[in-house]
Amino acid sequence: NLILCAIDLGAPDPAAQFDEVFRIFENIRIRFAPEEPPGQPLYGTIAKKTIIAACMYDLDENDILFDALKDSLPAPFDVIPVSNVNGAGLEELRRRIFVTLNIVRVYSKMPGKPADMKSPFTLPVGSNLLDFAKEVHNDFAQNLKFARIWGSNKFDGQKVQRDYIVQDRDIIELHTTW
Secondary structure, eight states: OOEEEEEETTSSOHHHHHHHHHHHHHHTTEEEESSOOSOOOSSSOEEEEEEEEEEOGGGOTTSHHHHHHHHHSSSOOEEEEOOTTTOTTHHHHHHHHHHHHTEEEEEEOOTTSOOOOSSOEEEETTOBHHHHHHHHOHHHHHTEEEEEEESSSSOTTEEEOTTOBOOTTEEEEEEEOO
16 A cells, blocks of 8 residues: 655665666556555556655765755655664654554453553554454454443543544454343
C-alpha cells in the first residue's frame, strides 16, 4: 500500500540513486507516485504512493544535498530527512507512514486481565467493532454481544455496541453470548 524509498544522502550522487531505484520499479511495472491514485488498472503498470526517506541527513550541514535531491525528483514527493546517527526525523517518518497507510491500531484485552499493548491489530480507518471482532476470530464476530472500550473519547470501560467505530489506540474487551 506504500513504497518507502530510502536514499543515502552520503552517496556520491543521491539523485542518481533515486533514478536507479525508480527505473528498477518501473521495469517491474510499479510507478512511484506522490499521491495514491484513485483507481488502478487491472493490467499494466500500477502506481503506489511513495515516501522518500533522505537518510544520513546528519552529513548535510546546510541542506545542500537534501535540497538537491528534492529538486531532482520528477514529482513533488514527500521527502523526510532522517539521521541514522541521532535519530532525527524518525518520529516524523513513522507518523507520515502511519497517516498515509490510513490505519488504526487496536489492542485486545481479556476480561480481568491487562491489555496486550505489544501486538496491536491494524484496521482501516472507519472500521467498526464487528470488523475488529472478525480480526480476532470469526467466532467472536458471530457471537459478539457487546464490548468495553478504553482509551478513546469514551469513559474507560464504557460498553459499546457492534457498530462502534474503532479509534486509534482503543483497547477493546470483547464479550460474547457464549
